[in-house]
Amino acid sequence: DGGITQSPKYLFRKEGQNVTLSCEQNLNHDAMYWYRQDPGQGLRLIYYSQIVNDFQKGDIAEGYSVSREKKESFPLTVTSAQKNPTAFYLCASSGTWLLGTEAFFGQGTRLTVV
């Protein structure tokens, strides 16, 4: 099945540890995104990538890092510099203008830092 997969679904980490969230897609999409959602809030853009080996900061990039070494994969690292990392993290992908630009989401990762 074509789709976008995030893992793990739930993640618990101790304060001060870096943690990497996985996002893989087999939709042949060029663009990929990471969003953060806090309870009762909207989605805020962390990083996005329009093509392999390129990515841009979103609105709340501080304390996060990404890489885009393969078209299918866009992992997000939550570093110890992120002051309040507990949140729901959503990864999405979208195609180019020719393929349509709506985004498809993974099921999300709920990160809890204790």
Next chain:
Amino acid sequence: RKEVEQDPGPFNVPEGATVAFNCTYSNSASQSFFWYRQDCRKEPKLLMSVYSSGNEDGRFTAQLNRASQYISLLIRDSKLSDSATYLCVVNIGGGGGNKLTFGTGTQLKVEL
């Protein structure tokens, strides 16, 4: 000013009512527009794309007004199952590349 703004609600409506949501965007270069639905603790899912000519899908109608920079979503004959948060999404494409920006969402509660 936020790039995409929505009234957070909640909109509490009786079953069968018609309800409308608006969303404004600030970047006149925005190229494409969408409405997404998000259920509690789930990922957002595409409800419909929004075109200048307007589009309809069953009980749902979406409109785009480029001059005033807003999009709207109309839900007719609302059902209990329509209860969710509706997210307005704007894509600044073309020279700006694909950058999807979400509104904070409008919460809808349909009641008996």
